[in-house]
Amino acid sequence: MGIIAFIIIGLIAGLIARAILPGRQSMGLIATTLLGMVGSLVGGLVGSLFARDGRLFDVHPTGILMSVIGSIVVLLLVGAAGRRRIHA
Template sequence: MSFIAWILIGLIMGAIARAVLPGRADGGWVVTLVVGVIGAIVGGWIASMVGSSSNNGFFDLKTWLFAFLGSLVVLFIWGAVSGNKK
């Protein structure tokens, strides 16, 4: 899967993670989108650590689930580091 595809998945998952955990990331949509892209990368790393491949294709459900999980993790960490306790 291409780098552009991972960025696109990250942008979408960042927006969805922001909807699930509202108020965790100060900085607006730019921070949310960056968190999503980083979250997609973290999700791919988590998938490789548990022995699964999240790089099967753009429309593979596992790819999207691990990107979402990674986005939630990064969003939670960002909220803790930035001191936002909403």
């Protein structure tokens, strides 16, 4: 997968994750794209545990779904860390 496709899928996954999760996330477009890219890596690594085809960075519907799920997980972790830091 090329870097441009990785950025575009990261943006889409980040936008979908922010739309699915309730609450207010104060992120701009670049932070949303980075969220999706990190979520895509997390989702790809988790997905590679279940699929043994050796092709980690191929674009396919399951990969996009795992990118969104990974982005949701990263968004939840960032939100939990932010709440812990504010209340501490």
